[in-house]
Amino acid sequence: MNVGQPASAPKLPWRLISGNHACALGAVAAGCRFFAGYPITPSSEIAERLSRLLPLVDGVFVQMEDEIASIAAVIGASMGGVKALTATSGPGFSLKQENIGYAAGAEIPCVIVNVMRGGPSTGMPTRPAQGEIMQSRWGSHGDYPIIVLAPASVREIHDENMRAFDLAEPLRTPVVILYDQDIAQRTETVELGDANGVARAQRKWASGPPAAYQPYATGEDGIPAMSRPGAGYRVHTTGLNHAENGFPTQSPQAVERNLGRLLTKFERHRDLIDSWQTLGCDDAEVLIVAIGISARAALRALEICRARSLRAGLFRPITLWPFPENALREAASQANAVLVPEMNAGQLSLEVGRILGGKRVEAIHRFNGEPITPAEIAQRVETLAREMNQ
Amino acid sequence: MIVDSASAFDVRTYLRQEMMPHFLCPGCGHGIALRALLWAVYELGLDKDKLAVVSGIGCAGRLSAYIDANTFHVTHGRPLAYATGLALARPDLHVVVITGDGDCLAIGGNHLIHACRRNLKLTCLMLNNEVYGMTGGQVSPTTSETRLTTTTPLGNSEPNFDACTLAAAAGASFVGREVTHHVPKLKQLIRAGLEHPGFAFIEVLSDCTEIFGRKNELGSSAEMVLRQKSELRPSAYRDTVDSPFRSSDLPTGILTKTERPEYGAAYRTAAAAQRARLAASTDQNKGRT
Numbered sequence: 001m002n003v004g005q006p007a008s009a010p011k012l013p014w015r016l017i018s019g020n021h022a023c024a025l026g027a028v029a030a031g032c033r034f035f036a037g038y039p040i041t042p043s044s045e046i047a048e049r050l051s052r053l054l055p056l057v058d059g060v061f062v063q064m065e066d067e068i069a070s071i072a073a074v075i076g077a078s079m080g081g082v083k084a085l086t087a088t089s090g091p092g093f094s095l096k097q098e099n100i101g102y103a104a105g106a107e108i109p110c111v112i113v114n115v116m117r118g119g120p121s122t123g124m125p126t127r128p129a130q131g132e133i134m135q136s137r138w139g140s141h142g143d144y145p146i147i148v149l150a151p152a153s154v155r156e157i158h159d160e161n162m163r164a165f166d167l168a169e170p171l172r173t174p175v176v177i178l179y180d181q182d183i184a185q186r187t188e189t190v191e192l193g194d195a196n197g198v199a200r201a202q203r204k205w206a207s208g209p210p211a212a213y214q215p216y217a218t219g220e221d222g223i224p225a226m227s228r229p230g231a232g233y234r235v236h237t238t239g240l241n242h243a244e245n246g247f248p249t250q251s252p253q254a255v256e257r258n259l260g261r262l263l264t265k266f267e268r269h270r271d272l273i274d275s276w277q278t279l280g281c282d283d284a285e286v287l288i289v290a291i292g293i294s295a296r297a298a299l300r301a302l303e304i305c306r307a308r309s310l311r312a313g314l315f316r317p318i319t320l321w322p323f324p325e326n327a328l329r330e331a332a333s334q335a336n337a338v339l340v341p342e343m344n345a346g347q348l349s350l351e352v353g354r355i356l357g358g359k360r361v362e363a364i365h366r367f368n369g370e371p372i373t374p375a376e377i378a379q380r381v382e383t384l385a386r387e388m389n390q
Numbered sequence: 391m392i393v394d395s396a397s398a399f400d401v402r403t404y405l406r407q408e409m410m411p412h413f414l415c416p417g418c419g420h421g422i423a424l425r426a427l428l429w430a431v432y433e434l435g436l437d438k439d440k441l442a443v444v445s446g447i448g449c450a451g452r453l454s455a456y457i458d459a460n461t462f463h464v465t466h467g468r469p470l471a472y473a474t475g476l477a478l479a480r481p482d483l484h485v486v487v488i489t490g491d492g493d494c495l496a497i498g499g500n501h502l503i504h505a506c507r508r509n510l511k512l513t514c515l516m517l518n519n520e521v522y523g524m525t526g527g528q529v530s531p532t533t534s535e536t537r538l539t540t541t542t543p544l545g546n547s548e549p550n551f552d553a554c555t556l557a558a559a560a561g562a563s564f565v566g567r568e569v570t571h572h573v574p575k576l577k578q579l580i581r582a583g584l585e586h587p588g589f590a591f592i593e594v595l596s597d598c599t600e601i602f603g604r605k606n607e608l609g610s611s612a613e614m615v616l617r618q619k620s621e622l623r624p625s626a627y628r629d630t631v632d633s634p635f636r637s638s639d640l641p642t643g644i645l646t647k648t649e650r651p652e653y654g655a656a657y658r659t660a661a662a663a664q665r666a667r668l669a670a671s672t673d674q675n676k677g678r679t
Binding site for chain 2: 033034036049052053054055056058060062064065066068069070072073074075076077078079080081082084098099102229230231232233234235236237238239240247248
């Protein structure tokens with residue numbers, strides 16, 4: 001497993017950069033040409049970097065008056081056909097939720113970075129946490145689909161931000177990138193490939209005669225083609241429940257048909273969406289499931305465990321939502337017990353417990369701003385293994 | 391001079407006929423404001439494909455759906471913020487915002503003052519009917535003092551905003567106000583706003599006959615609109631009054647018009663200059679951020 005360093009010999013000069021810096025570089029490499037944000041610790045470096053980078057590529061950076069305006073401007077830019085990003089942290093993520101729901105419902109592509117810090121409320125702005133695992137999935141009102149990616153290293157933040165655009169654009173959805181303060185502000189040595197000339201996934205644009213165009217037509221793959229303002233389609237976009245023609249409707253049949261399509265639109269694209277890493281799962285009697293900085297600690301814990309002849313494995317969802325359920329079931333097939341270290345009072349462990357119903361699922365919960373240590377995880381694995389073998 | 395193109399202008403060519411009949415109440419002034427907007431669009435010869443209309447939530451917010459253009463009905467209070475992103479990303483579009491007094495001054499008040507300050511080219515029409523009509527008639531930031539609403543059963547005791555004074559104080563480079571009674575004048579004002587190379591704020595004094603008028607026994611729509619003409623309704627914008635329609639010197643027409651740099655153009659100019667500087671630089675690390 002290779003979350004920290006690239007496996008191959010470096011072809012380019014290595015750079016020592018922070019996770020937030022890597023995030024900004026990944027956005028530009030993915031073709032992002034619009035950023036709107038509002039200062040908040042510990043994500044502000046993303047905005048600062050993009051305020052310099054975007055003008056160089058004929059993009060636009062704007063610092064808006066508040067968090068809500070930032071996500072609104074991002075969705076507005078995307079409605080204009082431009083790849084757009086915003087970045088925030090817990091309190092700002094809460095403020096953005098209504099408009100994230102709008103983007104999901106109206107199917108406007110955009111990427112939202114949420115750097116997780118302590119909570120609730122103002123919490124601990126300079127300390128890591130993993131408290132938005134559930135909010136990132138369920139934070140806006142009503143039923144809606146969303147994709148959440150959870151990188152665990154500086155390099156992976158860069159790459160997953162690029163992948164976020166490659167999912168958001170063709171699938172017409174908001175994508176959240178979720179990582180904690182620890183990874184956001186640590187610096188790591190990375191080798192970043194040259195993304196110039198690499199084809200990125202594109203939005204499916206409307207073609208054909210405007211009179212026949214339906215902005216929310218079901219289509220073959222469940223993803224309607226989007227129209228670009230100025231291209232002659234002149235359609236209506238709304239947060240109200242709408243029919244295929246984009247106009248508001250209260251017809252139960254039309255709402256069920258269109259909202260039903262929206263809620264299931266990821267199903268046939270799971271090959272594209274799902275991403276995870278496994279290590280040592282083939283013979284693992286204790287499976288660790290973790291994301292972000294907790295997964296980094298778990299990596300080291302695995303080495304400790306194996307050195308003590310404890311058969312531990314790691315399952316690390318990189319796409320957190322929709323959760324890669326089948327992959328987790330497979331990874332856990334040999335395990336007698338599952339351990340979920342997470343920096344909150346119990347979120348990821350709920351989903352893991354739901355998926356692995358019947359299996360013993362335990363958690364290490366931490367919400368004091370101190371990352372969970374490899375030694376703690378190894379100790380719990382050892383205890384669990386002993387208990388299960390009794 | 392008011393150009394009389396009324397006979398040549400057919401509003402239906404700018405409306406989505408499939409959306410008719412519209413859902414506005416009988417007597418509502420919003421339809422008049424919509425007509426005036428489309429009339430101005432017609433006179434200026436704006437390309438419908440390049441026209442983007444962003445609206446918020448409420449009765450005014452629903453108007454965008456009727457316009458044959460690129461229309462975006464967004465979240466409550468946020469149309470100016472959505473429009474800011476759209477206009478910055480697509481300077482080739484002509485972006486118009488339609489909002490109401492609650493949408494613009496209450497939940498969206500922060501976006502209004504910053505849009506005024508920023509001076510991005512946008513035309514913002516705020517239709518002021520003094521009430522939250524869509525939700526059944528609650529008090530709004532522009533409801534005249536003493537007025538009855540469903541949430542001021544004892545009479546409104548909060549002072550109300552003068553939206554134009556607010557916009558001007560926040561730095562709007564174009565501010566205007568008109569009443570729905572004077573349709574050609576309203577059209578002229580909107581036309582001037584559409585032509586303004588910066589942020590244009592236009593308050594349209596509309597009327598809510600069905601809910602606000604009925605609650606306050608203000609008579610028919612015609613009576614309400616005639617009061618707008620003869621007495622320029624909200625004398626209560628600044629002082630407590632027992633009759634909201636007593637004579638007032640509330641000004642109409644273009645109230646503020648100044649020239650200052652348009653935000654989008656200024657940004658693009660600065661960005662181009664930075665790119666030129668880096669292109670001319672011999673520094674091996676140029677542009678590496």
